[in-house]
Amino acid sequence: MDFKGSDTIPGPRTADHLPQTAEAAVKIVIVGGFGVGKTTMVGSVSEIKPLTTEETMTQAGIGVDDNYGSETKTATTVAMDFGRISITEQLVLYLFGTPGQERFWFLWNGLFEGALGAVVLVDTRRLEVSFDVMDRLEERGVPFVVAVNTFPDGPRHPLEDLRTALDLSEDIPIVECDARRRASSRDVLMTLLQFLHSLAVEKAAV
Secondary structure (H helix, E strand, O other), X not given: OOOOOOOOOOOOOHHHOOOOOOOEEEEEEEEOOOOOOXXXXXXXXXXOOOEOOEEEOOHHHOOOOOOOOOOOOOEEEOOOEEEEEEOOOOEEEEEEEOOOOHHHHHHHHHHHOOOOEEEEEEOHHHOOHHHHHHHHHHHHOOOEEEEEEOOOOOOOXXXXXXXXXXXXXXXXXXXXXXXXXXXXXXXXXXXXXXXXHHHHHHHHHO
């Protein structure tokens, strides 16, 4: 479409406008290692067309990026993913998906600013990458829940066994999900909101 010579600048689609009933907005960060499904989760649950910063993977990443379990992946997030979901008519969540490749983790600090909480997506084929992710959240004081994304070829384990393997304390929720499905991704976000509410109640009671 040619806008040359026109004073009209195309704006957001009507469907993407913030609901007039919205009274509060909360920033949520979705984090995890490379290829765990962060972009997929943002895309599946967002009520607006998600903003993505995916770029085609090149040979420059060979020997640098750990793509075990995601060998067929041809694109990667290099900055962030962004989406939005209305939990109620008054409450809106802004979703920020972080880049998974370790060489882009320097961008995380900016994405963590102002975040009320986080979802740590986990791939059972590569549990070890989750430790650094959770350490970074704990260092920043960002509360989080763990969501185990169920890949068809990924090993399945009882959640309590995974809690032990990840060295999670009993108070941190851990749930299974399918990041491709809107309802499943929404349930993960609701789990996080319930956890944040419980923390707020505990803090108020002190």
